[in-house]
Amino acid sequence: MIERFYLKDYLSFKESELELKNGLVVFTGPSGSGKSILMESILSSVGGATCDAAVCESSVTWEIDEDSCGIQNDEINVFKHIKKEKSRYFINNQSLSKKAMNSVASNYLRHLSLKDFSDFKNENLLGILDARIGLKNRKFLKLKESYSTAFREYLDVKRELNAIEEEEKKIVELKEFAAFEINKIAEINPSVGEDEELLKIKKELSKKEKVLEAIEGANEIFNYEHLVSSALDSLDAQSSFFDDAMNELRSVLDGAQERFSALDEVDVEEVLNRIEALSGLKRRYGSIEEALEYKKQKEIELAKYENIELEKSALQEQYEQLLQSITNNAKEMTELRLKALTAFEKELNAYLKSLYLRDASLELSETSFTPLGVDKLDIKLNATPLSKISTGEFNRLRLAILALKSEFMSSNGGVLMLDEIDANLSGEESMSVAKVLKQLSKHFQIFVISHQPQLTSTADQHFLVYKDGTISKTKELNFDEKVNEIARIISGENISQEAKKFAHELLEANRCAL
DSSP: EEEEEEEEEEEEEEEEEOOSSSSSEEEOOTTTTHHHHHHHHHHHTTTTOOOOOEEEEEEOOOOHHHHHHHOOSSSSSSEEEEESSEEEETTTTTOOOHHHHHHTHHHHHEEEEETTOOOGGGGHHHHHHHHHHHHHOOHHHHHHHHHHHHHHHHHHHHHHHHHHHHHTTTTHHHHHHHHHHHHHHHHOOOTHHHHHHHHHHHHHTHHHHHHHHHHHHHHHGGGGHHHHHHHHHHHHHHHHHHHHHHHHHHHHHHHHHHHHGGGGGGGGHHHHHHHHHHHHHHHHHHHHHHHHHHHHHHHHHHHHHHHHHHHHHHHHHHHHHHHHHHHHHHHHHHOOOOOOHHEEEEEEEHHHHHHOOOOOOEEEEEEEEEEEEEEEEEETTTBOOOSSHHHHHHHHHHHHHHHHHHOOOOOOEEEESSSSTTOOOOOOOOOOOHHHHHHTTTTTEEEEEEOHHHHHOOOOOEEEEETTTTTEEEEEEOOOHHEEEEEHHEEEEOOOOOHHHHHHHHHHHHHHHH
């Protein structure tokens, strides 16, 4: 529920603060006092509308889904819209977009505008019917669950089959392409690090002659080795350091001589061609490692293409089994729904009768497979499509649907904000609407602007919206103030004693009913 609402600087409002209760909250007041402005600003505080208020803020008891929106719950969560140069939106002082805020709030608050046909959508109507069936028949709930599981698997298998069939249309081309890509890399048959080794050989080949010539010249030093040893002996000096150095030098020069001599057997042109081939692979795939990985992927693809018929056959068999399963389950669900439809229609019409509406007719027709089966539930008011009925009839029919749905609610349904639900209704019609709203208020906090004494008298909380000069203000009314306001609604600004008496009787009657 919304526990508190605060508004500052919006059109005729300078400042207004409402401490709100659960149940049916009614706003009344003279025309032009600001009732619609107030409702619009409440919606704006949670991102459901746009207004130019400096501040509109709602403190709510809703438990926010922290994982989905990334906002932590406080003891009381605060939704706020601030407008200076531009609009900004906050939940618990964390900034977010209007769309994101409304996405969070829409889980808890519904604004039932005339254009809202969601209560008449197939999934909602079937949901109400199924809840009534499930209450008496636990088997039906298991049947729905079984159908839902099989239907999800059916969709997955169907998608896989469609993908295979699409692949089959171009399978020859795909197989040829995969084989071509594999052969192109296989012909070169690269190995990791081979390119670096070949570049090293190329570098050594380019300096082979100069190196061998230098080694040959350096070997001259060994012709004078005995002279150095003889000189060291005559000086009685240790010659081991010289011997070690000469042996190390001989080893280095011999090793180099052997390595570069071995290059005589290397085909320079073959090395260069191999380097060019490997470079081509690297240009296309990025590296030798990536080329080999690509080849591996294509080999897997080729194996898949070659086994596609086996895969398709297995999927086709699974698809047929799942299709049979959901067909059987859907048929059984349809039979149970048809059996329950007459009672459901009767219960709906009982509400409609209390709302002074003509009987509605419900028709279950067959459609394609959906998550709910193959049933489509349509509603007409005295054989008239919903698009053709009046605004008053539409609103009251929707109230009847909500009332049916609320019978199976075990928890609070959040907040309902209604457009002028009792405008242009007779006294009897208005009282019937009031009774249904009173029932719904057991499960919802309901905000409604009322123009009739009947609905107003049933309010759990009654706010008067009035003008003090040019400034709009709000006031929660006590019993005696409610009497005067309801009397004003009945008789106009010049309140008669008869109107006050009737207003008092209405309030007393509703207070006794509680």
